[in-house]
Amino acid sequence: MVSDTLLRRPGVESFLRYLENSGKESIDPLFEKTAYRYPVAEEFFEEDAETVLENLAELGIFEKRLMDSAMMCPDCGTLAHVVKPVCPTCSSARLIKGNVIEHMLCGYVDFEQEFYKQGFKCIKCGKELKTLGVDYRRAGVFYKCMSCGRVTAIPVKRFICGHCGRASTEEELQLKPVFSYVVVREKFAVLKGMFLDLTPLISLIESKGFVVESPAKIAGISGVVHEFTLFASRPSAPASASLAIDIVRDADDNKLFEFFTKTFDVKAGASLLLCLGHVDEKAKKLADTFNILMLEFTSADELVEKSKTEIEKILDKLSKRELYEEADYLEDLLKKLDKV
Ligand SMILES: [Zn+2]
Ligand SMILES: [Zn+2]
Ligand SMILES: [Zn+2]
Known part of the structure; x- marks a missing residue:
């Protein structure tokens, strides 16, 4: 789950591509004023740089090498302290x-x-x-x-936190380890399969007269903004003529339910969940119940190639539905005019 969220995060793919192309061997910490920073990673993730580096290390992209350490406030994590001697x-x-x-x-x-x-x-x-x-x-x-x-x-030393003002004894301060993140190049091949080139799907959807966003951020009825891998819609048509697509790894009932909640909130006319890897039985049953089309694939290439036909079918159906709705509306209008 962590890796799904992480890999969908904007910037991760370009960061990994940068690591691969630049031949950079490690992402190193830089001490600046009162904190350690990772300037290279900050260009991609701003203030979340360290968290993303940690997550990527968990995935095996980096090996952590201890470079330094510093006393840290146990309450707020700040490294800047005023040392106060007391009797x-x-x-x-x-x-x-x-x-x-x-x-x-x-x-x-x-x-x-x-x-x-x-x-x-x-x-x-x-x-x-x-x-x-x-x-x-x-x-x-x-x-x-x-x-x-x-x-x-x-004298006894008290460490006054420069951020939250907490007075700590030396024992109470935590030791923050500062790491260099060493690139594990062998992991890149595995990772590449995790990033799909969706261009063929995007072109297909556009050729059918739909507007497509990828990744898409769509506001639901609840006001919550949901993210989808792909979202196809027509500018002048109602939400019921739209298609929401997500790509997940190893689908279980939780992922299915999460997807359903999002598609329900944005009132998508059709929902397609493309799954790489294992799909459990519960998820399949839920997909039927929620009227979600769920397809299983064993590789990224297969996913992109084989989902095309299904997407095409759905889009045709949505276009027809739109036409029918329009026809119904016109029919209604004509009846009303008749009565006048
Ligand atoms: Zn004397
Ligand atoms: Zn005294
Ligand atoms: Zn503090």
Whole structure:
């Protein structure tokens, strides 16, 4: 089901063709400001690029290679965080940072500037600090909490999400793996069969005086817009003179029902479901019940070649129906005129 939706997605076919023709070996991530992007894939899928790459990897078109990783907000997935140090004792962020000196004679410890304020004398014992390494030493860089006075070398870190504002501890952050998508060329042959060249069918439908859209987006009575592989209609004719066609892989009752719902909503005059691969019994029964013509094929070439005859029959029927309706209407009109 995922692959059906994915392969029907606009852009996928041209993206795969691009991969094949360009000889590109992989789609690589690019770090930009606060996110990883895939510029090549974005040209085809915009902001959905990563999702489509993931789906194609599931189909085996790509092999994923771990390239990088980054801390990610567990709530919104953003990588951009502000790191905020807080006091391990009272959690206050009112911290100052500086070089700390220890007066070795009495053991007093404080920031360097505090000793300078006293003329480089010890605040506790009042003695002058003379020789580094003898009577005093540099203890390193420390943080002092201005709320509770705690001095620490390692404050607790809080990561504030730059997008949703969530404050996370380091443990709570998720590690986002960043992949390169390496093209698996051997898979292309298999995939080609999944994309059909519908030109012969389109030409046939047009030759019968119908307008054809492929893929077609048709708004139903419900207001929902439905997508069909092919939709044939006549500009001035009612919806009942139209033909809706979908192509599916391995049809089951769910796919059949989904197709019926769409054709019912757009009031298509005829519905044709072309199936590649296996069709289960339930689907066949449903097709009969819903008055859907369902045809089974084993290959893409067979599908395009053999469905032509059926499509032609349906279109002829639809054209006749249209003529009859017109005739009925004229007859009605004449009767009414008669009475006048
Ligand atoms: Zn001292
Ligand atoms: Zn504190
Ligand atoms: Zn967030």
